[in-house]
Amino acid sequence: MVMIKQAEGQKKSWTTRLDAKKKRIESVKGLVEGILIPTEHIVDAMEKLIRPGDRVVMEGNNQKQASFLSEALAQINPKKVHDLHMIMSSISRPEHLDLFEKGIAKKVDFAYAGPQSLRMAQMLEDGKLTMGEIHTYIELYGRLFIDLIPSVALVAADKADRNGNLYTGPNTEETPTLVEAAAFRDGIVIAQVNELLDELPRVDVPGSWIDFIVVADQPYELEPLFTRDPRHITDIQVLQAMTVIRGIYEKHQVQSLNHGIGYNTAAIELLLPTYGESLGLKGKICKHWALNPHPTLIPAIESGWVESVHCFGGEVGMEKYVAARRDVFFTGRDGSLRSNRTLCQMAGQYAVDLFIGSTLQLDHDGNSSTVTRGRLTGYGGAPNMGHNPGGRRHSTPAWLNMMTSEDPLAYGKKLVVQVVETFQAGNKPVFVESLDAIDVKKDSGLAIAPVMIYGDDVTHVVTEEGIAYLYKTDSMEKRREALSAVAGVTSVGLKHDSAKTAELRREGLIALPEDLQIRRTDAKRSLLAAKSVEEIVEWSEGLYEPPSKFKSW
Template sequence: MTHHDTRKNWRTRAADTAARKEAAAPLFAKGKEVLAKDTVALLEAVIRAGDVINIEGNNQKQADFLADCLNQVDKSKIHDLHMVQSAVPLKSHLDLFENGIAKKLDFAFGGPQAARVAEFIENGKIQLGAIHTYLELFGRYFLDLTPRVSLVCAYKADRKGNLYTGFNTEDTPVIVEATKFKDGIVIAQVNEIVDELPRVDIPGDWVDAVIESPRPFFIEPLFTRDPANITDNQILLAMMCLKGIYGEYGVTSMNHGIGFLTSAIELILPTYGAELGLKGKVCTHMIINPHPTMIPAIEEGWVEAIHCFGGELGMEDYVASRPDVFFIGPDGTLRSNRAFAQTAGHYAADMFIGGTLQIDKYGNSSTATAGRVAGFGGAPNMGCDPKGRRHPSGAWLKCGAELPSLDTLTGSVPRGKRLVVQGVETFGEGRKPVFVDELDAWKLAKNANLDIPPVMIYGDDLTHIVTEEGIAYLTRCKDMETRMAAIRAVAGFTEIGLSAKPEETKALREAGIVKTPSDLGIDPARATRDLLAAKNMRDLVTWSGGLYNPPARFRNW
């Protein structure tokens, strides 16, 4: 055996952290409190050039004050930061790159800054690490992308550093744990510093500094859709989804993506869904944010349990009043948690249904376009077949049993499959065709120098496409040729759709691989707004018994 000689200092990170905190020591007012006016000085004391930094910026609540302050540091000292964070929806997130403070970005969701992200990548202001799905990025926090300093946000803190994140707990626990337990530094902006918290969401041991922000953190009602804007066409799609998928497979657990189609589905559960006899048979367990459009179905007793990634502005009181359904703390407030909701969305839910900007002829889809790096958030994680899943359910088994090509993958061994549904109108925003020969993601990959195009949902994970033409049951296709024909058959008047051969489509309909509204026994004339359990925001408030409190911009009364 080689004689061992300990040459290495194994506490370099801890020693460096101690030195940084020592430099910041004069800035602490009382306990762990730092005054807002000293925030820039605090950041300059604890951050070094080249650090891996996380700014809590998920898709809803934002550590916006800390992001602003980071833009004000002395960039001759602090530069080349590597930002690792769920989302970059704020102008200040991108300003860091404009200002030469940050250089590299690993993220999951771009939101309103998508075009600027693309521009910065092209002109070299951003070195793109990768676009992730949230849970994947969280996983990397514990392996190769551990933050050195994290800037998070909470509603309240005490001076021991305990945090109350409450309704919008979201990403905070996973960020703080990964940072603090690798000798990193955690700084929290809070709306209020108090003596007694309603409950502790993050133990004070895990937090280095708390700052009462001059203004409450920014929060976006990202999942609120006004029923007044739902179209008849969306209602037709929603009817097809309910009858041809939810009912057909008996899907009890699911995630609904963001958008008007899923809002329409939620709002026809108590009407068309009830008529189909689906109550208690579908949508009983959900992983979703507190969508206001879920209120009527919840009130009518459709749903047993909902776990939330985050909160939704205006839904605080309603959710608190429905503790049998939501995950509520001893203080009476929701605890959301993006890491665990994504875990449940990946492994426990039988279906993901959402929309997209483009679907290619093979069934691959993406929201990335040439000039916009939007990212995917949670869609890839929930919109894929979770290969590690082992527990059976009716919907999962039925979908798996439909796969004629499973023998090419696992021989004679059976397996279920998660339902992954894309509901789209064949022409989307700006009358652009959704069905395309090649995804714009290819151009983006070229522009941004990516190894592979950023696909949101891969064709082999996608099980159903729903358009105004009908449903393509992709799992029932025996090979790629058949799958491509089924996609063409529902692609309407797009170029892809126009290449469909009538005799081929007829055969697919006879085989039950493609079903039109009439094949499903749905009368398109019934697809009107009359089917919506709530037709506008005021109806939702009424359904909630006055508990839902919509943000001002959604009110017109």
């Protein structure tokens, strides 16, 4: 037996993480009351509980932010705590980057940096920040259990009891996953809460996973990101929505799906009870959703289209509506929504027929990106849901419908749809010869170009011109022809030989609205089941309570 072991005298410790944790907890004895950190002592406590070089995972995604803790972290003395390695789903708030300016933090691994993307790119250029990697959400969560195991987790919940049990209510989001990674690896878990209660409506995260609770000076930040005011939906978006309903959802029998936050998809949601109903599609398509509680889905729910919705997070103002529609949503015993970003991303990857999204740029091969020069926006959830999951083995009618080969080993495909107008506002073409992402890669020293969705995964591209059925093309040449045919007067579109249009239509590689029996003149906002937020409130029987910025009455 070959045995390479250390000598008895220098016996290796296997509890260094636990010992460090105990020491840290010991060091705040005078500051805390049991597990409770008094609100005014949070900065002091953090200076003792967090050590230089720590890996700190901080809750904050596109909606919910541990804002009290991030503000406190930005106030700690960089002489005491510095060089932190931050892990954050989203870099959303100014103090997230102040951490780096001040030298408290040094390196960051993240998924999305929309609101701070410009400043972030600048700081990277100025050497004030070390880039880790950019991820899709669950890829980042996965690394928390492999090679980015956190020493500290800073999370947010609505309420806690004195045993540390957390109630996250509708916004459970990523809290349980971040806590699990730290709590079960002898990390320190600090949760900010809006309120301390004797008894919780339900427990979302068990108290034995939490080390410290602090009552925040104000409720955590919550962004109503998935609220789209129907007033801003245009006739062109109505046309595209009709095209998608007929030419994709009906054609392929799409029963389960995810929608993003665009006006395009809001238009689809609002056409189901009108245009969809007129086609006799109720009960046949769009039954199961991986989706945040979109207000624009309310008319479809009220009209009986929707069997189930599982949510990544909550949506401000939708609390009472969701609680009153518990046959449709996942709710706890208290009646309020239970969301779960990890599980919903997993379901959105593996268990739905279709992902539909939009983008700022599409190249001739169908690759798309939302990064533009000087901005490091990152990805969020789109790469996860907008690709064909190679591990999927179950079939559905829509998935099988993507099979174009007679090979005995052929299998289906997830539908990945890009809906764009050929030009963005400001006359910027969406179809481009080369993605800005390639320049961003060079400028930022990234290992790969930040592509949101790869062309290989895209099955359909929809524009105001029509649909390109990319999944049916059997060569790169045909694929490009189909894309050009719907790319309007962009440079990609101008490559189209209009003599080929008829052939592409005949082969079913593209469809124009008229091929789908859609008259362009019918595509009017008047078709929307609700044309304003006020009308959505009416559909909801007053249960939906929109944030004031969406109210005009």
